[in-house]
Amino acid sequence: MSDTVRDLLRPHDPDSLAIGALDRPWLTFGGLNDLADATMASLNAMGVGRGDRVAIVLPNGPEMATAFITLAGCCDTAPLNPSYKEDEYDFYMSDLGAKLLVVAEGDDGPAVSAARRHGIRIARLSVPEGAAAGVFTLAAEDGAGGTAANPGPSGPDDGALVLHTSGTTSRPKIVPLLNRNVAASARHIGAILNLTPADRCLNIMPLFHIHGLIAAVTTSLAQGASVWCSPGFNALQIFTWMDTAEPTWYTAVPTMHQAILSRAPRNKESVARAKLRLIRSSSSSLPPQVMTALEDTFGCPVIESYGMTEATHQMTSNPLPPAEHKAGSVGLPAGPAVRTAHETENELLAPGAIGEVVISGPNVTPGYESNPAANEKAFFEAEGQRWFRTGDQGQFDSDGYLRITGRLKEIINRGGEKISPLEVDDVLMDHPAVQQVVTFGMPHPKLGEEVAAAVVLREGQTAGERDLRDFAADRLADFKVPRKVIILDEIPKGATGKLQRIGLAEKLGVSG
Template sequence: MYRADTVVQLIEQGREGDLAIGAPGRPGLTHGGLRDLARRTVAALNALGIGCGDRVALVLPNGPEMATAFVTIACGATTAPLNPAYRAEEFEFYLSDLNARALVIQEGMESPARAVAAARGIPIIELVPDAKGPAGLFTLKPERPLSGSPARAGFAGAEDVALVLHTSGTTSRPKIVPLRHVNVTASAYHIGHTLELGHEDVCLNIMPLFHIHGLIAAVLASLAAGGAVVCTPGFNALKFFSWFEEIRPSWYTAVPTMHQAILGRAGRNSGIIQSGRLRLIRSSSASLPPQVMEELERVFQVPVIESYGMTEASHQMASNPLPPRLRYTGCVGIAAGPEIGIMDEAGNLLPAGVLGEIVIRGRNVTAGYENNPEANAKAFTHGWFRTGDQGTLDEAGYLRITGRLKEIINRGGEKLSPLEVDTVLMDHPAVQQVVTFAMPHPKLGEEVAAAVVLREGASVTERELRDFAARRLADFKVPRKIVFLTEIPKGATGKLQRIGLAERLGLTA
């Protein structure tokens, strides 16, 4: 399965003249063009004194240049993509925590990252897109003259770190996750193998490219298969179907909230869907409500492949297989890369069907958090990485996730998975989106609450929804508080956020 151990070897897979990186409304960059760009970029970095192991922070808008910058800079240095929407304090934290050797930022892009980098003495290198050339082509131009000899010039090796990302840090300080070339290339091949990607496949990327999902599943997996990825400026439900019509993708990958927004506009675009060449839809990074999966398959008439990923695994861990193999709603499928087990708190592996913590080990899993022995001691047991997710593995190897351990609601000693409540409420015909979460309670510690977005034109009362839930759930699982919203707060990557939601909605008093 593995034809490459490094990113530079991985991009050797595509045929010289085939499309590698594209963008709506622009001519694209070929695989041969991408390889040339990688050689020029590594040489340019080396001439600026930057080489293997040096960390280069990337603050770039979503699009083909972000994709090519990630791929080509990773060939000879360590990439550290950052969310361009960060505020100054966030750039201050991330640039110092990463010990960035340089900041690459798009020419003319206004960002507080510039002032933060200047104040910290971090050299600023401008990425200048080639306005007349194919999508993704660029040159690097330092703001001030830079020179020197890097400690290690040339292309990076399999054990060098290709990519560093931070964990989301919802309940604690974000941790640095270093991912080696051997990790990210393995994950790219795992995804390609799962989806049977080939030269003829074109992915329409709508995921943010500062996030592991977009970087590995959309970009690297496409390139590893010799296929193409067409990079949009970011997710936009209003533009999705015009891109879909122009690009004619064979697949796309997204988080559930994006799929729901796409479904909201699918009815008026049925002709575009029917005349397309879509082969599959992939969903990852959050639990896909079974109702959304069923509606996607009905509307697009292709299989929806739900996968399970996280940063520490270079994204993919498990995935539902393609037909004719079985796939199930509410299930993230079978091991699709690393080995998967279920472990109890004491570190014992559990038999099939028993509930416990999901653990993984394998080629695409990080060797450990950086400079954080305490976090590593908690995260690794007997060589297995503890995901922090709770679930079961059945006899056939299919994995079902019941929720994040830290999101499990403990109502006076009675524990419940918010995902179970989500699934029941989503069955109500008036409900479009729901996220169940814990709110503080003076006696029970935690009480069940839910935030709900109704379908356009639909109406239902809190009492009616609670009665609906009570017919399907044990009494202690029925939400005591239901809040109706026009939009549920989401993270930077479009994921619904349970932790901290009670506070954001003023339900902590």
């Protein structure tokens, strides 16, 4: 069994296709393995090896995909958002203790400035003319060599990927993920999607985010399948890319799916040519209405999965047909053990009881780095296993499918009455004029919180705040009906395209 990122690449036909991109020759698995060997040799010659942290700041595309895959097999990678400001790079590189920064040749942006201020060495990534997709060379900017303390390929317990939690309400926590965590997650996702070397993923997810890195890139390569790397999500280009790449699947967050659906009527011929076997959705809740529209449009199943950074992405997933996939559910445990637990007591609950979703398995991080207080809150022992608290509230149905009722921090507490924002979202999404909705808590002087909703209307449709409140009032108990509905052209999103409830009231300047 492969328990390292490097091992995931080894067993496949060296002549089969691995990495593709627009206007570039395909990189084969043989070429990718050669690149992994060359990259390890380059890093070791710079004095970088296993256990050393290497920050990667590259644009989306084939080189970002291969840089992660090849570096993760011989050091600890820390992909960072290319759109960060210098202060953000300053914090993350310092917090991570990065030894090296990998950037594109000619990049003199804020990441480089931050690295120089901290005395972090810089390696320049360059692409040889006419090279296959993802092929690169690395050279130390200072030209100096070094001796790696721990050279050679990483083992199962060596770090592969280190990320920060989003840190919406507090200082971001460092999440170290080992080679064995990454390998386990890639196996779990590949199994649930039944991926084979005949499959091809169109990657439109950002590759500084675990969804794209693990679900799209690593999982595809682990199964001997190919991945075609876009330069980043673009709803205007997605159908051209589908025609060029001829993928059998893609994975995305719900806002991307909604943008694709909005362009589908203008691209009917491309939709008809599409050879999609499945569409995967993860990283936030997929409205059932969007699932139905995607399936009607592309004629393939939409598989909703549930993931988070601490689990190296996937925890549960809906299965492929002929098994049932349930709209509004995140499916069955898909690798790790998944249960519900008491929110404050270290006690697992009976099947069917609503509680905090907890997980245990080989894909789960060993724990937050240098943060014993956070680990004390997040991990506990029960029934002979170590469990991680996800911070999500959920409930299993009689068939064992999990339904997320909300983030515990996002549950709206209206004078002691608890409201799940997802429940209100689902109701408002049934209104024919509504394209997108995010329900959130806004401050209230007497109740503590009141219900509010931000809404984007469908093109050419009209609806007022009163219309939408009345629509909700016919379908929800009075205390769940939004007291404010804000109609927007676009709802503010996070860096990965996810809609964010926490802090939305402040961003929009609303209160009860």
